[in-house]
Amino acid sequence: MSDGRVLIVGATGHVGSQVAKLLLQKGRPVRVMVRREGTSIHGATGDLQYVLGDLSDPASLRRAVTDVDIIVSSANSIIPSGKTLSVKRINDSGYENLIAAAEEAGVQQFVQSSVPKHPMEQTVPELAGKRLIEQRLQSSSIASTIIRNPAFMDVWLVMSGARQLIGPDPHATTRRPYNFMRVWQSITGDFVVKHGILLAPGGSQQGSVFISTRDVAQMMAGTVGHQNALNRIIEAGGPEWITWAEVAELLAKKIDRNVRTLPIPAWFAGIGQSIVQPIMPFAANVRI
Structure with a gap:
């Protein structure tokens, strides 16, 4: 396929920022769409352009996709940037606008x-x-490559009490400047290291097919311009399933202390979702 310019949507997020840097390292010309003037990707160098755009603004999207051969999008509504955004506006009308422009x-x-x-x-x-x-x-009419990634371990394990896994990336989801993130991590962030407790949504025998954001970014960057990736759905991660109890065992070996799970029942998570929905919709977006 063409070696033309790639537009990255969601480029200042946890995955998108890594995709941008990986493509730039390969010598790809990259354009990143940002919502605010002056926003940039930390540590990104190379043939890089910034363009102002918003999924709710079709005119800005038409400008963003001009002279673009490939779009890579990791934009999501887990924690929308901006009070006017919502899950529906991003995933429904927002993406409809973007795909139509493309x-x-x-x-x-x-x-x-x-x-x-x-x-x-x-x-x-x-x-x-x-x-x-x-x-x-x-x-x-566009050839699509869909990468289905499971839970990010460098997000969910941090939110489960293992803040030491957050890493230095300034674009990490768990570093976003939202009150919910700050309050939650101030309460639970050091549970594993200080108290030997890992929060276990659903119970110790529940878990997930975890994957790192870095692995997903590498997969997304690797499919860019790749003929064999066209019109494919790629299941990233698994099929192995790891339970919270097994996660606790691995963390215990890492920090050299006993780590036990603290089950969070599904009904308790549901109540929490209902409570925070009116005041912090993004915090209630995903029911644990």
Whole structure:
């Protein structure tokens, strides 16, 4: 495929920022879409352009996709940037605007970060929204590459009491300047190291198919311009399942102290979701 410019949407996020830097290291010309003047990707160098754009502004999207061959998008609504954004506006009308602009501009490939299928996904707005995006891309004239990534271990383990796993990346999800993030981590962030406790949503025998943001970024960057990646859905991670009890054992070996799980029942998480929904919708976006 063409070695033309790649537009990255969600470029200042945890995954998107890493994709941008990986592509720049390969010598790819990259354009990143940002919502505010002066926003930049920390440590990114090379043939890099910034363009102002917003998923809710079709005119800005048409400008952003001009002379672009490939789009890579990891934009999501887990923690929307801006009070006017919502899960529906990003995953429904926002992506509709972006894909329509890409079709009009003759974009060749659209690489999209998505999520694995789950029997309860229709009850979680972000998961349901990702499935809508997949359907829209598959009906598009653009060749799509959909990468379904499971839970990010460098996000969920940090939120479960292992703040030492946050890493130095300034674009990390758990470093975003939101009150919910700060309050939650101030309470639970050092549970593992200080108290030997790991929060276990659903119980110690529940868990996930975890993956690191770095691995997903490398997969997304690796599919850019790759003929064999066109019109494919790639299941990233698994099928191995690791339980919270097994995570606790691995952390115990790492920090050389006993670590036990503290189960968080699903009903308790549901109550918490209902309580925070009116005041912090993004915090209630994904039910644990």
